[in-house]
Amino acid sequence: MQWTLVIPVKPLARAKSRLSDTAHDGVRPGLALAFAQDTVAAALACPAVKDVAVVTDDARAGRELAALGARIVADEPSGGLNAALAHGAAVVRAERPECAVAALNADLPALRPLELSRVLDAAAEFPRAFLADAAAIGTTLLTAAPGLELLPAFGPDSRARHRASGAVELRLAAVDSVRQDVDTGDDLRTALALGVGARTAAVAAQLLIPGQ
Numbered sequence: 001m002q003w004t005l006v007i008p009v010k011p012l013a014r015a016k017s018r019l020s021d022t023a024h025d026g027v028r029p030g031l032a033l034a035f036a037q038d039t040v041a042a043a044l045a046c047p048a049v050k051d052v053a054v055v056t057d058d059a060r061a062g063r064e065l066a067a068l069g070a071r072i073v074a075d076e077p078s079g080g081l082n083a084a085l086a087h088g089a090a091v092v093r094a095e096r097p098e099c100a101v102a103a104l105n106a107d108l109p110a111l112r113p114l115e116l117s118r119v120l121d122a123a124a125e126f127p128r129a130f131l132a133d134a135a136a137i138g139t140t141l142l143t144a145a146p147g148l149e150l151l152p153a154f155g156p157d158s159r160a161r162h163r164a165s166g167a168v169e170l171r172l173a174a175v176d177s178v179r180q181d182v183d184t185g186d187d188l189r190t191a192l193a194l195g196v197g198a199r200t201a202a203v204a205a206q207l208l209i210p211g212q
């Protein structure tokens, strides 16, 4: 099965606020964009991915991610992350009602295409499925098979909400790159140790990160 990914990107000036102690206001938008570029590039290189729709209202992010090959969907609801994901899924399903849809966070700079393939192949066995984040509290990926609504419930403690919604938790080993979202300076250090994409590596090299 091949998947259409829906990737949400918050306006860069407001993105990744929890990284403010690691990356100051002048650098953080560029870092958030680099995360999204590395995430989208890895997703587009994944054999299980048919195409990628990015939901964003950010002009710069839209331009740069379209240049990588993503389709850009305007964040018309402007109602936060879950509204953006539901809208993105509805837009892609309006054109291809039978497509399999997966929501993926845009803050996965260490994402490896083959690990994403393993996760998506495992998800294909279930009507709806999700992958917990590295902290085991949140979610980095949520899938819906053809004909089923995505019903995104991302945000703090989303692992429990997605489980309660009936989605099956994927219990896979060795898919760290798909779980490693970056919210804090510690997360960034962990992602750098896993190995990040070229754009994040270039921006991170300008930051003085203790322990790097």
Ligand SMILES: Nc1nc2c(ncn2[C@@H]2O[C@H](COP(=O)(O)OP(=O)(O)OP(=O)(O)O)[C@@H](O)[C@H]2O)c(=O)[nH]1
Pocket (backbone or CB within 6 Å): 007, 008, 009, 010, 011, 014, 015, 016, 017, 018, 019, 055, 056, 057, 075, 079, 080, 081, 084, 105, 106, 107, 181, 183
């Ligand atoms: N389109 C869209 N994407 C969003 C919105 N809020 C969050 N996102 C995206 O959802 C994903 C997960 O969000 P978070 O990890 O909370 O990222 P964030 O909101 O930039 O981080 P903080 O400011 O630290 O909360 C990231 O890819 C964000 O860019 C929103 O209102 N609209």
Ligand SMILES: C=C(OP(=O)(O)O)C(=O)O
Pocket (backbone or CB within 6 Å): 133, 137, 138, 139, 140, 153, 154, 155, 156, 157, 158, 159, 181, 183
């Ligand atoms: C978006 C999520 O959380 P965070 O902002 O912590 O990445 C989530 O895990 O659903």
